[in-house]
Amino acid sequence: MSTRQASEADDPIIESRDQLVAPMQAGEKPKLDWRIGTEHEKLVYKLPDHHAPSYDEACGIRDLLMALTQFGWEPVEENGKVIAMRGDDGTVSLEPAGQLELSGAPVVNLHQTCAETGRHLTQVKAIGEKCGVGFLGLGMWPDKTREELPIMPKGRYEIMMRHMPRVGSLGLDMMLRTCTIQTNLDYASEADMVQKFRVSLALQPLATALFANSPFTEGKPNGYLSYRSHIWSDTDPQRTGMIPFVFEDGFGYERYADYMLDVPMYFVFRDGKYIDAAGLSFRDFLDGNLSVLPGEKPTMSDWWDHLSTAFPEVRLKSFLEMRGADGGPWNRICALPALWVGLLYDQGALDAAWDLVKGWSMDEREALRTSVPKLALDAPVPGGRTLRDIAPEVLKIARSGLTARGQLNSSGDNESGFLETLDEIVASGKVPAQRLLDLYYGEWNGDVSRVYELSF
Template sequence: MSTRQASDQADPLIESRDQLVEPMAKGEKPPADWRIGTEHEKLVYRRADHAAPSYAEPGGIRDMLLALGEFGWTPVEENGQVIAMSGADGTVSLEPAGQLELSGAPLENLHLTCAETGRHLEQVKEVGERFGLSFLGLGMWPDKTRAELPVMPKGRYAIMMRHMPRVGTMGLDMMLRTCTIQVNLDYSSEADMAKKFRTSLALQPLATALFANSPFTEGRPNGFLSYRSHIWSDTDPQRTGMLPFVFDEGFGYEAYVDYMLDVPMYFVFRDGQYIDAAGQSFRDFLDGRLPALPGERPRQSDWWDHLSTAFPEVRLKSFLEMRGADGGPWNRICALPAFWVGLLYDQGALDAAWDLVKHWMMEEREALRGAVPRLALDAPIPGGRKLGDIAPEVLAIARSGLSARARFNSGGDNETGFLEALDEIAASGKVPAQRLLDSYHGEWQGDISRVYEQSF
């Protein structure tokens, strides 16, 4: 989730609908300027007892963040509390229960992306050694109850935690217990955005399946392969899901603005403080009738904030965010951007990927989204097949797209090697969660503490 650093009181008031469309339209870039932004979260735990460290305890989350200053990171504060570190590689920030996130810099190729990931992991592991902390690459805490987890001192999280139980049963689980990998990608025009949005939304269940890595809840198998994905099904229906309107004829920026105007607000940020506006309407805000700030109208920064508070499977801001994957280890962090860059950043690959899924009906897409958290690659798809049947074909399209990009490292390798972790999953038909379950029922003999052997 985004980290605000200042009140933008000097930015313009929103006085026309054009200003609501502007963030998306300004995101248009020629292909030569397309970049890759990768985000990944990790669970932080104390080696001594596997507990999640609190923010303020000695050797806890705050101390870990500040220690990253040795690598050139600069503190970002909220109300005198360090809540993130900013640097050349992006921002290191905190999710609600102290999950550590790197929101990486926009980079030209996957070689740079994976090098950035490697630097970050080396730095946090070095700091973790000092404080007796380690990091777990999973989609969800395997053994913690909500009550066992700390809450970080960020104003927006307090508002969200109050609001989540009003609109769903699992929103607090989403905030406190889950981790993800995401990638942010560019588009050249409104038509290019629409095609990429549709293609990535239709294929997001395949990414969820390939990265499924959250089969345990509170120490036992939970019956799912991606429980993290299942959690989103009852978090807040007004700001999640598969967005059927994206597949409508003529979909574009205006339609997404209409969707966002119907997404209830969480907050307004003023003078360094988050003001609770949960459940209130941005349409009322435009008319100066927001109960949280009566008589005041929104500024452009308020709209940018609001765009960050919807959580569909794919999200549009000034770029497209792929949101379907569970957290995982280093090689799968690099594999997710490779998957989507390969499919979306080459026109031939994009056309081929869309041709695979364009005939699916919306109810079929919804059914697939609902089945994947439990069945992963065994989920049924139209035509009497399973999702795993098309996984090799989709990966082959992604590989062709990466080959066509022809981005080489100093050794002469292109970007296709970053798909190898997914090739193995597709070939075996066994997703990461199923391997964890095999270990749990086999060599671990039901001892969930063995999962901590999966540390970075």
Template sequence: MSTRTENTADEPVIESRDQLLEPMQRGEKPRLEWRIGTEHEKFVFRREDHRAPSYDEPGGIRDILLALKEYGWEPVFEGDNIIAMAGEDGTVSLEPAGQLELSGAPLVSLHQTCAETGRHLTQVKAIGEKLGIGFLGLGMWPDKARSDLPIMPKGRYKIMTEHMPKVGDLGLDMMLRTCTIQVNLDYSSEADMVKKFRVGLALQPLATALFANSPFTEGKPNGFLSYRSHIWSDTDPARTGMLPFVFEDGFGYERWADYMLDVPMYFVFRDGKYINAAGHSFRDFMKGELSVLPGEKPTMSDWTDHMSTAFPEVRLKSFLEMRGADGGPWSRICALPAFWVGLLYDQTALDAAWDLVKDWSMEEREALRNAVPKLALDAPIPGGGTLGDIAPEVLKIAHNGLAARGQLNGSGDNETGFLSPLMEIAQRRKVPAQDLLDRYHGEWGGSTDPIYKYSL
């Protein structure tokens, strides 16, 4: 989630609706300037007892962040609390229950992305060795109840924690018990954004299936392969989902701004603090009628903040965010951007991907999205068959797209190798969660404790 550190008092206020389109318009870039931004979260646990450490205990989350100074990272504060570390590789921040996230820098190639990931994991693992800490790449805590988990001292999390139970039953699970991998990608124009958004939404269930990695809740199988994905279906219907309007004629920046205006607010950031505006209307804010800040109008930073509080399967800000994947190990962190870059950053691949899904109805897309958390690659697709049937075809499109990009490393290899973990999953038709369940019912003897041996 976003890390906000600056005030907006000196910024000009938003006076017209046209200003709301500026972040999206500003995101347009020529192809040569397209970049790849990868975000990945991991669970933090104490090796001695698998407990999730609190923020301020010795060797806890704050100490882990501070230890990154050894590698050139600089602290980011909210009040007196360190909430992130900033460096050349992006930002390392804390999620609501202490999950550690790298929001990576915008990079040219997947080779750079995977090297960035490797540097980050090497650093935190070295810190973990000193502090008795391990890191786990999964979509959901395998054994922790909500009550087992700490809450990090970040203003927006306090507001969200109070608001979530009012709008859904699983929002607190989303905040406290899940981890994801996400990739942020560019577009050249409004039309390019629209096509990428549509392909991203239609094929997000396939990404969810290939990365499904959250089959346990509180030490037992939960009946899902991606319980993290299921959680989003009962988090907050006003800010989640498959967004039918994206597939309607006329979709573009204006329609996205309308959607965001319909999303209820969470907060306003002023004087280094978050003001609770949960459930209030940004439209009222634009009229100077926000009850928690009477007479005050929003700035562009307020709008940027607000745009970060919608959580659909694909999200538009000044770039597109692909949000469907469970957390996982190093190889799959690199595989997610490979999947989406291959599909979306080559025009021939993008056209081929759209041809594959363009005739699906909205009802069929919704049905697929709803089936995937339990069935993964066995989820039925429009026209017959399953996701497992089209996975090799989609991965071939992505492979060809990566090959066409011609981004080579020092050894002369292109980017297609980063798809290998997904190719193997598609060939076996067995997703990571199913492998975990096999171990649970077999060698692990009905326990999730051994999962910690598979830490990052």
């Protein structure tokens, strides 16, 4: 989630509708300037007893963040508390229960993405070895109850935690117990954004299936392969899901802005603090009728903040965010951007992917999204097939797109090798969660704590 700092002095008040679409228009870039952003979260635990460390305890989350200064990272504070670190490789921040996230810097190619990820993991592992801390790449805590998890000192989290139980039964689980990998990609124009949005939204369930990695809850199998994905289905229906209007004629920046105006607010940031506006209307805010700030109208920073509070399967800000994948280990962190860059950053691949999914109805897309948390690659797609049947075709398209990009490393290899992890999943027929379940019912003999042997 976003890390907010004090508003800049030059922060214009929103006076026109043009300002609402300006962030999206500002994202338009020529192809040569397209970049890849990768975000990945990991679970943090103490080695002796596997407990999730609090913010303030010795070698807790604050100490882990501050230890990054030895690698050149600089602290970001909120109300006197260090909540993130900024550096050349992006931002390291803390999620609601202390999950540690790297929001990577925008890079040109996947070789740089993987190098960035490798540097980050090397740094945090070195810190962890000194502190007795480990890191786990899963989509969800396998054994922790909500009550066993600490809460991090960020103002927006306090507001969200109060609000979540009002709008769904699993929102607190989303905040406290889950981890994801996310890819952020650019577009050249409104039309390019629309095509990329439609393709990535239609195929987001395939990413969920390939990266499904959350089969345990509180020490037992939960009946799902991606319970993290299931959690989103009962978090807050007004800000999650497959957003059907993306596939309607006329979709573009203005239609997405209308959607965001109908997403209830969480907060307003003023004078370094978050003001609770949960459930209130941004439309009322535009009219100066927000009850918590009577007579005040929103600034562009308020709109940017609000754009970060919707959580559909694909999200638009000044770039497109792919949000369907569970957290995982190092090799799968590199594989997710490889999938989406291959599909979306070459026009031939993008057209081929759209041809594959353009005939699906919205009901069929919704049915696929609903079934994939339990069934993963066995989830049915239109035409009497399953995701297992179309996965090789999608990976072939992605590979062609990566090959066409011609981004080579020092050994002369292009980016397509980063798809090999996904090739192996498809060839084996087993997604990561199914491999974990095999271990649970096999050599682990029903002992979920053995999962900690799989640390980064």
